[in-house]
Amino acid sequence: MRNKIFILIIAAIVMASIMALSGPAAIFIAKRQLKNTFKGSIVTIEQCKINPLNSIIFSGIEINEPSSYNIKCEQISMRYDLYSLLTKGIVEFSASGFFGGKVDGNIKITLGKSPAYVADINLRNIDLDIFVKDFKLEKKMQVTGRLDGNIFIKGAGSRLKEVTGNLQAISPGGELTIKDTDYLKNMPIKSGVSWEDLVASLKNYVYNIGALKTSLENDNLIFTVSLSGETGKRNFTVVLHDFKI
Structure with missing residues (x-):
């Protein structure tokens, strides 16, 4: 049990250090992931604010695939607690200005060869x-x-x-x-x-x-x-x- 707690603490410290990267670095990582997910799209993210312990907020998001869609969102807020994120892979999110309305919910992520x-x-x-x-x-x-x-x-x-x-x-x-x-x-x-x-x-x-x-x-x-x-x-x-x- 102590070993598990120790591992979680170390993982939390490492994660907090990674997520404390500057806004531009976080935007670069997010854009790369979105481009890999939305194949052939042009991705724009204007701003990013990070609180390493509980939230990431992206603003001015646009995902444009010229022949199929041009999805825009004013702001996406991703909130979590480190324990749930590290043990269950759960992230809560909300978005404003998504098709003119609002969106919220949660995502559960399972890491592996193909996440x-x-x-x-x-x-x-x-x-x-x-x-x-x-x-x-x-x-x-x-x-x-x-x-x-x-x-x-x-x-x-x-x-x-x-x-x-x-x-x-x-x-x-x-x-x-x-x-x-x-x-x-x-x-x-x-x-x-x-x-x-x-x-x-x-x-x-x-x-x-x-x-x-x-x-x-x-x-x-x-x-x-x-x-x-x-x-x-x-x-x-x-x-x-x-x-x-």
């Missing part, structure tokens, strides 16, 4: 308009409204293994227009509904109840959308093919 991680994430007041722009979906759709919900992510190294999530629209809802008519050709059409009626039904559609489910299948990130408004229900799916981080 594994499990993340429970809570999302609050996520702006769908910003989400569409950050994932470069403007040519496919236009959406307004905000969401609350949670997402579970599991991965190892740079590969995602599982993504599941459930989000609900915040009252009073929002408005949807599908711009990509080629995408609409793949949607099932009910008997008696013309192509023109289908296209019209997904333009300037106002919803007051909405649900968004996320999942990962064969490296495809899938968003299943269910909406309800005065003019009826709308259900459709958006797929980001070969989504990898």
Whole structure:
């Protein structure tokens, strides 16, 4: 028991020494890790503040993969106590300005040849308009409204293994227009509904109840959308093919 305590103390001292590096050094390490995780991306981090014993705060984060996404976040705060971090690999985090809203949760990291991680994430007041722009979906759709919900992510190294999530629209809802008519050709059409009626039904559609489910299948990130408004229900799916981080 004494040996374990001694090892933890030594590890804590070493870790505190490493984490006491200057802000620029911490930014360099974080950017390198993000680039390794988000393959092909350009990563920007403007500032970093470190308290070696309990927190790291990064500000002005941007992860840009020109063909797929340009994710921005005002600030990410990672908080921990050294005992939980060293023995369980658990880090709590919060983020502001993430798709216009806030995020918090925890990540459990298991070190090894290919480090594994499990993340429970809570999302609050996520702006769908910003989400569409950050994932470069403007040519496919236009959406307004905000969401609350949670997402579970599991991965190892740079590969995602599982993504599941459930989000609900915040009252009073929002408005949807599908711009990509080629995408609409793949949607099932009910008997008696013309192509023109289908296209019209997904333009300037106002919803007051909405649900968004996320999942990962064969490296495809899938968003299943269910909406309800005065003019009826709308259900459709958006797929980001070969989504990898």
